[in-house]
Amino acid sequence: MSKKMSGASSLVQSLESAGVDVMFGLPGGAILPAYDPIFDSKIRHILVRHEQGAGHAATGYAQVTGRVGVCIATSGPGATNLVTPLADAAMDSVPLVAITGQVPSVAIGTDAFQEADIRGITMPFTKHNYLITDPKDIPRAIAEAFYIAGSGRPGPVLVDIAKDALQKETDFVYPKELSLPGYHPQLEPENQFIKDAAALIAQSSKPVFYVGGGVIKSNASKELMQLAELVGAPVVTTLMALGSFPDSHPQHLGMPGMHGTVAAVTSLQKADLLITLGARFDDRVTGKLSTFAVNAKVIHADIDPAEIGKNRFADVPIVGDLKRTIAALIPAVKAEFAKNKADLTPWIASMNKLRATYPLGYELPKDGSLSPQYVIERISALTGPEGIYVAGVGQHQMWASQFVKYENPRTWLNSGGLGTMGYAVPAAMGAKVGAPDATVWAIDGDGCFQMTNQELVTCALNNIPIKVAIINNESLGMVRQWQTLFYEGRYSNTSLDSKRVPDFVKLAEAMGCVGLSCERPEDVDAIIKQANAINDQPVVVDFRVFRDAMVWPMVAAGTSNDDIMIARELAPDWDSQEL
């Protein structure tokens, strides 16, 4: 059954057939034909103020819903503005479909007005991409794009469509079946490796669950809980996995990595077995690779075979969807435990002691000014674990990872892999669209906020009442911290101190938001409560915090996890620990 229509209508009908309910975008010449049928479509189109915002918003939407996020832009500069969010989504395995207009097919390759080879540009960081010049190819490309973006290891897919393909008449038929001879994600784990993994787990006396973002993508938190409680081993959750296992759980040691807890970092270093679930041995977790977890065997479960053995040899490789993998491990481990089970008591006791001795903490500023960590801790306490927290990149991001208490998956969004300043405001907007009933807090830096705050206009005009906490330390704080530690305090170009320019309260008000500010510790709770009570408008709170606060613990880049510091020039007292 086919219908005659324009390529543009075919595109919009294809998006509807793919189940799209919302997209974020901004029109221009080459994509303009598509905006005509979009006008009549039941798909909600949210007009952003910058295409980068559209991309991150689609990411935020995808991260909270688990569905494929959609953004749309015109050719040339519209398309290149999507480059950063696409790279971001590739690094964090976010399912995204980006639609871009392209110059008419006869003009391709002539340096035509607003021509950019966006397919070529985005090849390195899209899971796949298309250039469509024939309208009959549109439905198949869209159907494939959604399938590829959302299946296997999720990722971004770009569909670039020449303007004439949108204008020409075509037959619309949405494909019932797809044939992708080169794409077969392996979902079912191999039984033999499940058995091998279970045997290793039963023998290990110092196992640790090293949990990554894959557990969230595959919705495997329930299964993880069952397996973790069955084994009893400590659990660490990476920056991408916060919320996949409750922070409050007695087995949880916190986050590993550069700014992880002493207990989480040390557990990996001292373990005899890493039960790696959807994590990728990123350098921010391993520190100097050759000194990482040197005595540990590795079980590595991931849906992407290329992750296995990429950075660290896997004694037991398991390729498959994590939900199925973990579900398969549970009975296999039970069967092994019926035969034998190593005693974990001394291991658990020593890790619990470490956690008790070196909890996350911070010193209050001596001058009585506002502590950034305190602000974030209070936002978490007053908003609760049902809230969604979205960070920018910098010190505030690390504090948000440390001092917000996460209990549920898909409640913590950040740019983990690419480290994209400017992620927070648009991603929070997308998150709020995907989860309209949740309280969504963007915890942003004053630097990051100045990159993408214009999307607050979009929020104000489209009834997307997010809340933004600007952790305003008047500096590019994380870079400044490195200058403090590694460049003798020579603060080259990291100060944003400019006599309160911009005035964030006025800026917020100008964008149709409620603007609040806070500089005294005693006002923090009242202001957070005030912000939480506002549900019909976006709210921005300018928290003017102590400038010299630092993120601790820290494993300096390129050094060993064994050299973790809990404060400046202060290492844990290893002699008093029996490990």
Add this chain to the structure above:
Amino acid sequence: MSTHTLSVLVENSPGVLARVAGLFSRRAYNIDSLAVGPTENPDISRMTIVINVESHSLEQVIRQLDKLVNVIHIAELKLDESVQAELLLVKISATSKNRFDVDAVLETYSASIVDEGADYMTIEATGDAAKISDLLNALERFGIRELAQSGLVAIERGSGSLADRTLSTQSIPTADSGQADYQN
């Protein structure tokens, strides 16, 4: 450091060469040679890639390649299990005086003359890398004016075909409405 010959079946779609070349360059894999051409199936091209594996394992290279949606199948063709050949076109200086010596060399390497003039000769030869390099050594003394060489192409020994064994006809149903939950 070791070299490996990969036979890569790819969908015959635009941009596929750029995807493969881009992957090798951005992941810092060393390519010795790359040859692309049609196969018995008009929808499929074959790339023969000779790579030099140093810091990356061959397995890692193959897995990254396999992630490209247009890459259908990758096989390593070991020397003893495949026939491998390069094509050489070389223009040498040749006169009536050394003509006899040149002929002797050509005979040894079953090479042939495809173009000639009063003072030059263009020679065509095929063979594996070792043969081609020996031939070039033997021709050196006549004076090499110009040479053009193809990448290596290779095919499995035996009666089977890679494509027969690997092409799946499996198709994936698309959900008509509502985003499908492909994973679970």
